[in-house]
Amino acid sequence: MLRQDDIILEGVRAAELASLSALARGEPMSRRNDMAPLYAKGWIELVGNEPIITLTGRALLERPPAGLL
Structure with a gap:
């Protein structure tokens, strides 16, 4: 059985992380479909x-990058 954090971090894509990083830098999210994932x-x-970035999103931004899809 998968733990909750496994499900949340499953399939982290570089584009999603880039969108999350841009949001953290205060850049506007130009398209709704960028926010959906x-x-x-x-x-x-x-x-x-x-x-608003959640604690889970912040934790993802703060961890070292590892094997993104």
Whole structure:
């Protein structure tokens, strides 16, 4: 059985990590479809129309890169 953190980090893609990093730098998310995978994996929450990086998303940004797809 997979643990919750395994499911969240499963299939981390370079493009998703780049979108999450851009969001952390304060760059606007230009397209809704850029946010959908981040939201589905629990890396961001939406408050109104504003994406907020979750603790899980922050942990992903702070860990050293390893074997992205």
